[in-house]
Amino acid sequence: MSPQKYLRYLGLPSLFGTHRTKEIFNINPTAAPEREEAKQIFITVFNYNAEKVEERKLDKIEECFAYRDSNQISWINIDGIRKKDVEAVSTQFGIHALLIEDILSMHQRPKMDEVEGVLYCLLNMLYFNSTTRTVETEQISIVLGRHFVVSFQEDADRDVFDPIRFKLRMANSKIRQRTADYLLYAMLDIIVDNYFIVMEKLGEQVELLEEEVIRRSNTKSLARINQLRKELIVLKRNIAPVRDLLNGIIRSESDLLDDRTTKYFKDVYDHIIQAYDLSENYRDMMTSMQDLYINNVNLKLNEVMKVMAIVTCLLAPATVIGGIFGMNFDFIPSIHNKWGFFSAVGFMLLIPIWMLWAFRKRGWF
Structure with missing residues (x-):
C-alpha cells in the first residue's frame, strides 16, 4: 500500500512553495480584473504654495473636486480603490476612460501615458515581509495635472510617502517652492529609493543563505534558494519597466513638465538603472549559489x-x-x-x- 496515496489528505505545506509560483506567474493582463471593492476609503489633501499649506482629511469623495481649479498645488491621495469613486474623480479631473481602466486594473506592468492634458504613471511600491520573507507589492496610480497630483493607492495602512508629507509641512522646503511636476518627481524618487531598502533586506537573506549552503547543504537550503529566486523575479519584474517609465517622462515634451525638473527625473533614472543592475547581480548570485549547492551535494556523495x-x-x-x-x-x-x-x-x-x-x-x- 503506497503511503503517498494518503499523505495528500494531511494538507502538508509545500517545502518548495509552489503556491508562490502561481501567484507570480498566474497573471493575464487581458482578463477582466477581479478587484475586491474597498470597504472604506481614506482621502487626504495637501493644498500648498510657498507661503502656506493646508492639510485635510476628507470624508466624502466629492469634497476633493474643489481642488481641481485651486490656485495652489494640490495633492489628493486616495487610499482604497472603488470603481464609482475612481470614475467620479476621473470625470472631475479630466482623466481619460483608458486611464480609468488602468487605475482599476490589477498586476499591471509599470508604465507612463500622456492622455488629453494629464500625465499618468502606474508602478508598484515594494515592501519586504520579514515574517514570510517575501516581497509584497502595492499598485499605485499617479495622475499629474496642471496644478494637481492625484494618487490612488490600494492599501490604507502603509505607503512610503511620509517623508514627503513631512517636507510639505516645512515652510522652507524645496517641494513647497516648486510646481506640481516636482511633487511627481518626489513621489517617484521615494518609491525608487524604497526599492533599495527591499533589496537590502533580500541581500541579507542571500548572505545568510550563502553561509548555510557552504556550512551544510540540505533540502531546506535548496528550498530557500528556490524561494529567493522567485522573490528576485518579483523584484526584477517591478524594477525593469520603471526604466521605461522614467525614460518616457524625460523624453516627454508635455507642458506639464518644467524644464528645470528634468534633471531631477534623470537622477531618479540613474537610481533605477543602479537598482536594476543590483537585481541582476542578485540573480547571478542565486545561480552561482545553486551551482554551489549541487557541487556540495556531489562532493558529499564522492566522500561517501x-x-x-x-x-x-x-x-x-x-x-x-x-x-x-x-x-x-x-x-x-x-x-x-x-x-x-x-x-x-x-x-x-x-x-x-x-x-x-x-x-x-x-x-x-
Whole structure:
C-alpha cells in the first residue's frame, strides 16, 4: 500500500512553495480584473504654495473636486480603490476612460501615458515581509495635472510617502517652492529609493543563505534558494519597466513638465538603472549559489563513495583469506597447526593496516 496515496489528505505545506509560483506567474493582463471593492476609503489633501499649506482629511469623495481649479498645488491621495469613486474623480479631473481602466486594473506592468492634458504613471511600491520573507507589492496610480497630483493607492495602512508629507509641512522646503511636476518627481524618487531598502533586506537573506549552503547543504537550503529566486523575479519584474517609465517622462515634451525638473527625473533614472543592475547581480548570485549547492551535494556523495570503497578494500584481504581456509579440501596447509587460526587472523588484521598506511601515504584520504 503506497503511503503517498494518503499523505495528500494531511494538507502538508509545500517545502518548495509552489503556491508562490502561481501567484507570480498566474497573471493575464487581458482578463477582466477581479478587484475586491474597498470597504472604506481614506482621502487626504495637501493644498500648498510657498507661503502656506493646508492639510485635510476628507470624508466624502466629492469634497476633493474643489481642488481641481485651486490656485495652489494640490495633492489628493486616495487610499482604497472603488470603481464609482475612481470614475467620479476621473470625470472631475479630466482623466481619460483608458486611464480609468488602468487605475482599476490589477498586476499591471509599470508604465507612463500622456492622455488629453494629464500625465499618468502606474508602478508598484515594494515592501519586504520579514515574517514570510517575501516581497509584497502595492499598485499605485499617479495622475499629474496642471496644478494637481492625484494618487490612488490600494492599501490604507502603509505607503512610503511620509517623508514627503513631512517636507510639505516645512515652510522652507524645496517641494513647497516648486510646481506640481516636482511633487511627481518626489513621489517617484521615494518609491525608487524604497526599492533599495527591499533589496537590502533580500541581500541579507542571500548572505545568510550563502553561509548555510557552504556550512551544510540540505533540502531546506535548496528550498530557500528556490524561494529567493522567485522573490528576485518579483523584484526584477517591478524594477525593469520603471526604466521605461522614467525614460518616457524625460523624453516627454508635455507642458506639464518644467524644464528645470528634468534633471531631477534623470537622477531618479540613474537610481533605477543602479537598482536594476543590483537585481541582476542578485540573480547571478542565486545561480552561482545553486551551482554551489549541487557541487556540495556531489562532493558529499564522492566522500561517501570514497569511504565505502576504502572499507571494501580493507575487508577484501580478510574475505580472501577466510575464503581460502574455508574451502572443503582434504589437505589445507596449517589446518592442524595450533597457531594456524591465530596466524590467519593476524594476516587479516596486518594486511588492512598496511593498506591504510599505503593509502595515507598516497594521499587518498
